[in-house]
Amino acid sequence: MLGRREVSGRSGVILEGESGANDPVGIALMVALLAASGASGLGAVWTGVGEFALQMVVGAAVGIAGGFGLSLFIRRVPFLPSEGLYALRTLASVFVIYGVATFAHGSGFLAVFVAGIILGDVRAPYKREIERFHGSLASLGEIVAFTVLGLTVSLRSLPDGHAWQIGLVLAVLLAFLVRPLLVGILLLPVKLHWGGERIFVLWSGLKGAVPILLGTFVLASGLPGATQIYDIIFVVVAFSVIVQGGLVPFLAHKAGVPMRLVEPERGLWASGCARNPTV
Secondary structure (H helix, E strand, O other): OOOOEEEOHHHHHHHHHHHHHHHHHHHHHHHHHHHHHHOOOHHHHHHHHHHHHHHHHHHHHHHHHHHHHHHHHHHHOOOOOOOHHHHHHHHHHHHHHHHHHHHOOOOHHHHHHHHHHHHOOOOOOOHHHHHHHHHHHHHHHHHHHHHHHHHHOOHHHOOHHHHHHHHHHHHHHHHHHHHHHHHHHHOOOOOOOOOOHHHHHHHOOOOOHHHHHHHHHHHHHOOOOHHHHHHHHHHHHHHHHHHHHHHHHHHHHHHOOOEEEOOOOOHHHHHHHHHOOOO
């Protein structure tokens, strides 16, 4: 939707932080709800609350320990035999941190997210190359998620159980009522322009790959009505991407939100041309 542009300034920082924090919390909440599905009454409530608290506490603890441990390891072993090993070292660390948190019944997603925040300011060799590598993996993950969505959603089943009507109502309520109300309260102490940046942040709560992942959790759970829930998620995501996402550039222009043009990296291409003029 944005092409080669990115939202900059305070609005960009807020939206990026919100997006990163929402994903692991949302996944942990979904796991807690699925864990509570076998109980009823107050027992289900306490099961869900306890599971969610365990996911958050253990995930945060493992993430903090893993982040500081990896930063210490990077400082103690700063040089590796090959440039490609630096990115593989961080990737292997991601699997280890995720696995330890999951084995301890915590949120592996939150653990990796917290560890990434801790490592963000650590000085490391080939840091730009590491960021490129993980950025490519993130893009590949999004492609896979939306491909899975296309393979698992049947447009013919959307009218069943009024899935598309329910999804459309939920999407409209989330975009025009729930998000402006709740996020607006949280943004009160934040220094944003009332007529521009604040409205832009309230509108730009987009849903994408992670809701699709959560929907696959529902499908895999085998709960009654799982297909209908997945169809509803599809409608909400489609509305968010097409309607909310489609209006982001227009609203950013009208609200005066700064955006920057991101040029593709040319370092590797330029070095390749220098070594081989026929490229």
